[in-house]
Amino acid sequence: MKDLCPVVDLTETIINADSVEAMNGSINLIVDGAIEPYEISWSSGDSTLFIDSLINGSYFVTITDSLGCKTNETFEVLLNPEPMIIITLDGGEFYAGEGESYQWYFNGEIIDGATADHYYSAVGGLYSVAVTFENGCTFYSEDFDWLGIGIESFENNNELIIFPNPVENFINIEEADILSNYALIICQDN
Numbered sequence: 001m002k003d004l005c006p007v008v009d010l011t012e013t014i015i016n017a018d019s020v021e022a023m024n025g026s027i028n029l030i031v032d033g034a035i036e037p038y039e040i041s042w043s044s045g046d047s048t049l050f051i052d053s054l055i056n057g058s059y060f061v062t063i064t065d066s067l068g069c070k071t072n073e074t075f076e077v078l079l080n081p082e083p084m085i086i087i088t089l090d091g092g093e094f095y096a097g098e099g100e101s102y103q104w105y106f107n108g109e110i111i112d113g114a115t116a117d118h119y120y121s122a123v124g125g126l127y128s129v130a131v132t133f134e135n136g137c138t139f140y141s142e143d144f145d146w147l148g149i150g151i152e153s154f155e156n157n158n159e160l161i162i163f164p165n166p167v168e169n170f171i172n173i174e175e176a177d178i179l180s181n182y183a184l185i186i187c188q189d190n
Contacts, residue, residue: 005069008033010061016078017056018135025054025077034065085131085141092149094119096141099131124148 009032017025029049031038040047043060051059056079063071088095095118096102104114105128111119121127126143133139163172 004067006033006035006065006067008063008065008069008071010063010071010073012073012075014075014077016080017054018080018137020055020079022135022137023053023055024135025056026050026052027054027059027075027077029061031063034063034069034071035067036065038063038065083131083133083139085129085139087127087129087141087144089144089146092120092122094121094127094129094144096129096131100134101132103130105129122149 011030011032013028015024015026017023027050029040031049040049041062041064042051043058044051044054054077056077058074058076060072060074065071085096088097094104096104097117099117102115102117104111104119106121106123107125108128119127119129124147126145128143129141130138131141161173
């Protein structure tokens with residue numbers, strides 16, 4: 001009987017699972033060479049060429065054609081790697097990259113209304129973002145420790161005078177009373 005069995009080719013299309021609990025992996029088979037009608041038997045209990053709602057793991061299939069010839073194959077549904085959420089900064093504008101929805105955090109607390117892919121703040125502290133993707137999975141960035149921009153407040157309503165404007169090579173700052181409590185750091189990023 002074995003000599004009468006045709007050569008059967010199985011071509012698979014596998015969609016990997018997004019997480020251990022996601023159950024969104026799938027396997028779609030194309031059977032070529034088996035004598036129809038044929039039976040399909042998966043280790044998952046399914047009996048169709050397309051199986052879905054799969055977690056990561058091994059799936060064994062047996063195709064039995066009308067001659068009783070069997071073709072066996074094992075397929076692996078893997079886990080998609082977790083995306084890395086990296087915050088970038090341009091001026092005081094934080095960017096989170098691509099995703100479906102966002103929630104920004106400041107010092108571990110939700111920032112109300114900060115639900116865009118970017119967020120502006122001049123205040124220093126620890127910033128992080130939760131990014132939710134189209135598949136419903138949410139991933140979190142690491143904290144981004146930022147010093148902030150400027151001086152938050154002046155005592156005694158003093159004025160700070162900075163000149164010339166525009167600045168080319170040197171900057172002048174006047175108001176001795178204020179500067180006695182502050183350090184000035186000027187950085188140029190080339």
